Amino acid sequence: MTTIAAIAVAPEDDRWADVASRAPQLAATVARYLDQIALSLRASSVAAAEMALRDLATYLVTETRVRRLRGLRREHIEGYKAWLSRREVAPGKTISSRTVRHRLGMLRVFIERTIEWGWDDAPKTCPILQVDLPLVDDPLPRFLDDAASAALMRAAAEADPLERLVVEMLARTGMRSGELCALEANSVVLIGASHWLKVPVGKLRNDRYLPLHPVLVGLLDTWREGHPDEEWLITGNDSRPLNRHQVGRIVGRVARAAGIGHVHPHQLRHTLATQAINRGMSLEAIAALLGHRSLRMTLVYARIADRKVADEYFSVTEQVEALYTAEAPVLPASAEGEAMRRLRLEMERRLLGNGYCTRPLELDCAFESVCETCVHFSTGLEFQPVLLRQRDHAAERSQTKLVTVYDRLLDRLGTGAEPESGYAGYPSN
DSSP: OOHHHHHHHHOHHHHHHHHHHOOHHHHHHHHHHHHHHHSSOOOHHHHHHHHHHHHHHHHHHHSSOOOOOGGGOOHHHHHHHHHHHHHHEEEEEEEHHHHHHHHHHHHHHHHHHHHHHOOOTTOSSOOGGGGOOOOOOOOOOOOHHHHHHHHHHHHHHSSSSHHHHHHHHHHHHHHOOOHHHTTTOOOOEEEETEEEEEESSSSOOOEEEEEEOOOHHHHHHHHHSSTTTSBBBBBBBBSOOOOOOHHHHHHHHHHHHHOOOOHHHHHHHHHHHHHHTTTTHHHHHHHHHTTOOHHHHHHHHHHHHHHHHHHHHHHHHHHHHHHHHOOOOOOOOOGOHHHHHHHHHHHTTTTTTTEOOOOOSSSSSSSOOOOGTTTTEEEOGGGHHHHHHHHHHHHHOHHHHHHHHHHHHHHTOOOOOOTTOOOOOOOOO
């Protein structure tokens, strides 16, 4: 196993050599951590963590006096964030917010794990907070619309056998390019009367079976006839397994021939998922097809094309168009809509006998029976007869406080009406 100690003395990597000589305890802590995560993570994940830790260690030994992880404080993280955001990955181009978020996230996990594991060199608390991770855009997956997808498939049909096979396999199965490159010669199996493709363990550490379209079965049979003894299902012209870069170039050439511009292999995966959801395939089935571990990963395609939303939208617009074109514009009761119905019922519920309650729905009502004294009570001239009768009724029962309330309401309406019972003289505003 390659550890940080071995990397540190490599002559082609001066940054780790400098860290190991100036901060040996920090280098040892990082080496121990990388050895631990190498037992459970992929080599690419370990390499990404090593790069993030190397950046932090380089900053600490060159810009601060920190030589051990337990000496890391909040001010060091604040300085590192500024240092990282200023780094140039190309002339005039700084590191992206997404990369900064990824690096800080890996560092946060590193520090939290050392604390959880009780290492001597661990700081007391993690100085990297969630708020330190920059917010990044969450764009929808890029996919080909039906016209572009059809053009691509027509161009693939005119391409050479390898290019057609690669494009058709990606477009009809939704595989990742890495999964396509890893297909072994015995990946196609017959279950009952149907052909299935066994996709090997991939990005999410799960393998799966995919149903093979008859077109793909024919293309694969033809390809294997010309390459019967090869270990991999699809190989390049040099009889070696394809790699992701070759796949990308193949898809790009076919897309240019189709006249649809640049297309990335992963866009074909997004295209298949979008086509499937547009045509009524369930999210559970799409998740199984794409090899998603959870429906949360699949729900992103529901953001692209929700047929239920589209159907309801066009149903409503038809009714609205009928309103615009009718001689006597009248919408049917069914056009009221759920939100309008709730609003109507709410207004009806809050209509009082002598006015309206304007209390916001979020507030509790503090006056269960004396609405007229509430600041949210509102009345108008249409309620004047009711208010007069209520005032007279209160006067007949010597309820002087209520009489005062009703007199003030009547004065607010600008009426000088006298009570029918002849009761008068109560104070008013």
